[in-house]
Amino acid sequence: MRYLGLDLGSRTLGVSVSDKTGLIASSYKTIHHNEEYDRLLEEVCQMIQELEIDTVVLGFPKNMNNTIGPKGELSLLFKEKLEKMVSIPIILQDERLTTKSATDLLIQGNVSRKDRKKVVDSVAATIILQAYLDRREKE
Numbered sequence: 001m002r003y004l005g006l007d008l009g010s011r012t013l014g015v016s017v018s019d020k021t022g023l024i025a026s027s028y029k030t031i032h033h034n035e036e037y038d039r040l041l042e043e044v045c046q047m048i049q050e051l052e053i054d055t056v057v058l059g060f061p062k063n064m065n066n067t068i069g070p071k072g073e074l075s076l077l078f079k080e081k082l083e084k085m086v087s088i089p090i091i092l093q094d095e096r097l098t099t100k101s102a103t104d105l106l107i108q109g110n111v112s113r114k115d116r117k118k119v120v121d122s123v124a125a126t127i128i129l130q131a132y133l134d135r136r137e138k139e
Contacts, residue, residue: 005129
């Protein structure tokens, strides 16, 4: 099983991918989309085909009080549209504080602010995907 992890932001999409065993998530890339979601959906579909993805794990940003805000609604809409385009499961994974965790990891690694901005979204996508893979392993 191969998984694709997505961290959908208002201007970028962080992407991660698992190894073929579905155990380890790795940063893949960041796509700048400037709210061109139809083009972004097409790119994701192309990646799914090229990388032979079996399941997509989409970050689901909830508020700290567990309610769904505008960014959560955007993720739900993106999931709905993607489900109409592909025939594989799209799973929502709670992503609260993943961007902060990704930033903290990069700071600990002495990555410059300029370089952090380039990779923080794909690192966040990796954290989202790895959290899902770890949870799935325990079940």
